[in-house]
Amino acid sequence: MSAITTPTTAQSSIRLASTSATFTAENDALDALDGAAGVRTCNFPGCTRPAAEGGRRGRAGREYLYCDDLAHTSRAARDERERRDGQSALASSVTEGLAYSGKWEQWQQVEPRLAGFASFDEACAAWRRRDDDCYPVVAALTVLGSRRGGDDDDAALAVLVLLAEGVNRVAGQLSDLCEVGDVHATVWEEIKRAEPQLGNRAGRYLLDRARQRLCRQADAQQESKRPDRFRTTSLEGWIARNKEAAVGEVEGDDPIDLALAMPVVEDPVEDLSDLLCWARNVGVIAVDEIDLLVELMATEHEVLARGETKRAREEAQRIVGERHGVTMRQIRRRRDRTAARLAEAAPRYLEAIA
Incomplete structure (x- = not known):
């Protein structure tokens, strides 16, 4: 078997440094050879290998092509290849790990939706x-x-592998x-905090939620810098103020408007409001x-x-109940009926926002 003579990254870097002064002249010569032979060659100084598809880089209005050697490509193309190599390595690791541990078979016993595939690779x-x-x-x-x-990190990694193209x-x-x-x-955080009632559009839902969260964080950073920002009162702001009152302010610190702070990764208040x-x-x-639910939450915060942290919910x-002239049991039944209807409608809600 003949040895591969492709230069290493270090050798290519040394060659690039030593020939940078003649880069333009060599590329002009290569362009002339390309025109004569009808073959596009690598524009890296000293390399005469055929240029690869996707190795293009614009520079000073000209098109430069490179071979498959990563050391010869542009930074953007190299970063793209390294990122895809990393995702491929993650996919291989997850697939091999599930096959070795037998977790896929264990998951199939609790999740019938996985029964149609003999392995994660399939x-x-x-x-x-x-x-x-x-x-x-x-x-x-x-869900797993x-x-x-199930709070299983291996299952969450498997979802990341499947959604790699969407992440990109x-x-x-x-x-x-x-x-x-x-x-x-x-x-990853959207997977870990997802509701168990996700339907067949779970992939799109997770990606959309991630996009919205990232955009909100960026918008919050920009909006917090505006001195003329219009402030509003909302359910989210109301709960934030009550939470601040319950925790108390640290002496010497400036007051913080929690409604204007950047949203944390997990924001149940925002989800509840939506x-x-x-x-x-x-x-x-x-x-x-809705008024009853809000009143119960407000009273519990009070x-x-x-x-009075012990049995605060029952006390609320x-x-x-005394305010409405009914018993605590009747209030609990009304709350439970409302919560049951919300849980029943959760799949419709997830489908609507997906």
Whole structure:
């Protein structure tokens, strides 16, 4: 077997440094050879290998082509290849790990939606083809990886592998705001905090939520710098103020408007506000039922602010019951009926925002 004579990265870097003074002259000579032979060759100084597709780099209005050697390509192309190599390595690691540990078979016993595939590798192949039966797999793995489901990090990694193309697409759309690593981290958090009722559009939902969260964080940073920002009162701001009152301010610190602070990775208040607004608009629950939920939460925060942390929820129900002239049990039943309707409508809500 003959030895491969392709130069190493270090050798190529030394060659590039030593020949930088003659870069333009050599490329002019290569262009002349390309025109005579009808073959596009690598524009790296001293290399005469054929140019590869996708190795293009614009420079001073000219087109330069490079071979498959990573040391010869432009920085952007090299970064792109390294990123895809990293994602490929993650996919291989997850696939081999699941095959070795037998977790896929264990998951199939608790998730019927995985039963159609003998291995994770088969599921990945179906996902690349976008077969109809591959979409429930993403939802099933998300449930297994979510903190509200199985809380299995291996399942969450498997979802990241399946959504690699979508992560790259979101990173490209938000290239001015964040890096691909930020998108990976945000999608991971969306997987870990996902609801167990996700349907067949779970993949699109996770990517959209990650995009929205990253955009909100960027907008919050910009808006916080505006001195003339218009402040509003909302359910989110109301709960933030009550939380601030319950915790108390540290002496010597400047007051902080929590409604204007950058949203944390997990923001249940925002999710609750969105859900309640949607449920009201589509007729799932009435306005007075929303008022009851808000009153219960406000009263519970008031109880906590007094330092009565023991059985604060029950105490809040008793106080609200006295205000409305009913028993604590009746208040609890109204709350439970409203919560049950919200839980039943959760798949419709997730489908609507996906």
